[in-house]
Amino acid sequence: MVKTWSAPAIPEIGTVGDAPVVFCTSARGPVSSPRKQAEARLYVCGITPYDATHLGHAATYVAFDVLVRVWRDAGIAVNYVQNTTDVDDPLLERATATGVDWQELAREQTELYFADMEALRVIPPDSYIGAVESVDRIAAAVQRLLDSGAAYQLDSGDVYYRIATAVQPPFGTISGYDRPTMLELFAERGGDPDTPGKEDPLDALLWRARRDGEPSWDGGDLGPGRPGWHIECAVIAEEYVGLPLSVQGGGSDLIFPHHEMGAAHASALTGTELARTYMHTGMVGLDGEKMSKSKGNLVFVSALRAEGVDPMAIRLVLLAHHYRSDWMYEDAHLAGAARRLEAWREAAGRASGIPAAEVIANLRQELTDDLDCPAALSVVDDWAAAAGSGPADEDTARIRDAIDALLGVVL
Numbered sequence: 001m002v003k004t005w006s007a008p009a010i011p012e013i014g015t016v017g018d019a020p021v022v023f024c025t026s027a028r029g030p031v032s033s034p035r036k037q038a039e040a041r042l043y044v045c046g047i048t049p050y051d052a053t054h055l056g057h058a059a060t061y062v063a064f065d066v067l068v069r070v071w072r073d074a075g076i077a078v079n080y081v082q083n084t085t086d087v088d089d090p091l092l093e094r095a096t097a098t099g100v101d102w103q104e105l106a107r108e109q110t111e112l113y114f115a116d117m118e119a120l121r122v123i124p125p126d127s128y129i130g131a132v133e134s135v136d137r138i139a140a141a142v143q144r145l146l147d148s149g150a151a152y153q154l155d156s157g158d159v160y161y162r163i164a165t166a167v168q169p170p171f172g173t174i175s176g177y178d179r180p181t182m183l184e185l186f187a188e189r190g191g192d193p194d195t196p197g198k199e200d201p202l203d204a205l206l207w208r209a210r211r212d213g214e215p216s217w218d219g220g221d222l223g224p225g226r227p228g229w230h231i232e233c234a235v236i237a238e239e240y241v242g243l244p245l246s247v248q249g250g251g252s253d254l255i256f257p258h259h260e261m262g263a264a265h266a267s268a269l270t271g272t273e274l275a276r277t278y279m280h281t282g283m284v285g286l287d288g289e290k291m292s293k294s295k296g297n298l299v300f301v302s303a304l305r306a307e308g309v310d311p312m313a314i315r316l317v318l319l320a321h322h323y324r325s326d327w328m329y330e331d332a333h334l335a336g337a338a339r340r341l342e343a344w345r346e347a348a349g350r351a352s353g354i355p356a357a358e359v360i361a362n363l364r365q366e367l368t369d370d371l372d373c374p375a376a377l378s379v380v381d382d383w384a385a386a387a388g389s390g391p392a393d394e395d396t397a398r399i400r401d402a403i404d405a406l407l408g409v410v411l
């Protein structure tokens with residue numbers, strides 16, 4: 001397990017009993033989460049450390065940070081695991097293109113990511129697990145899939161998951177996408193529909209046999225190679241969180257193939273469903289296009305921090321958009337967030353014009369309703385606008401603590 005970043009202090013504001021209701025992608029609607037579990041088991045897919053941390057990443061991890069805060073506020077114990085895909089094609093390609101050792105690149109980018117998360121006051125996961133440290137476990141899982149007939153090996157040595165064997169849940173259940181959409185997204189998002197010898201173009205890579213110039217590990221009977229991406233998450237989730245997860249989370253670009261395949265792999269390996277709830281965050285764009293490495297239109301948290309932007313203003317930019325919406329970043333968002341932060345900080349020095357119990361109840365109501373952060377920010381705006389002229393009082397202090405505990409914004 002990798003040591004991550006320092007946890008922010010979380011003020012105690014007293015607990016309430018309600019678990020949040022959130023939108024589940026596979027249920028296509030709202031569900032209470034966690035369902036029938038005293039403990040919330042959260043797995044959020046982590047970064048591939050080569051281009052960290054752009055605002056799209058930050059929006060995702062801040063959204064799940066709010067989920068963790070709302071769970072804790074409801075008195076629910078949380079076990080949160082995040083992986084890091086510390087060996088995969090995009091990382092190796094970037095390392096080759098820039099002439100940097102791939103391990104050095106991963107180390108550097110991971111450190112940057114940790115520093116960004118700490119600055120944004122994100123609560124670190126309980127376990128942060130790399131693909132590299134999990135290779136033996138993943139190879140053993142792939143071997144089990146081969147033995148059970150859920151996978152097959154090509155002459156090249158590459159091993160593929162046989163989607164035709166996915167019955168519980170039926171393949172396609174998580175995303176709800178039709179086959180033409182799946183084929184299109186599979187090709188777009190790292191899949192290899194055209195590899196000769198595959199039984200179905202959608203069959204997903206489980207084990208990539210050693211190639212010259214690429215790192216590889218001993219795979220036992222599989223032969224030397226390295227793990228595929230989807231099986232990495234299924235195996236780490238099972239080992240470090242336990243199945244079923246209360247929530248499998250990630251960006252909406254992970255719905256297919258990543259989470260669809262992960263669910264199929266987990267079910268084939270354990271007979272248990274991967275997750276009861278699938279939560280997906282919207283995509284952040286710039287200049288009319290989704291923020292992505294391939295388009296090169298990335299806004300980095302570290303770059304904003306280096307310009308002297310208050311990380312709390314960055315956090316407020318992210319919270320001002322509902323986690324499920326797709327949105328376009330503009331510089332004006334940052335200016336607006338800075339003004340909002342200033343107004344809140346000014347109010348934090350004055351007597352509260354609204355009783356703390358009322359403000360906190362309203363905050364909780366908005367956040368347990370599918371993490372409605374924009375509405376929660378409005379609750380705080382209303383409080384700030386109603387601040388009295390006297391000095392800060394006990395209500396002010398309680399509200400300031402609640403803003404910190406629930407929204408992660410320290411005033």
Ligand SMILES: [Zn+2]
Nearest residue numbers: 045046233258
């Ligand atoms: Zn994942």
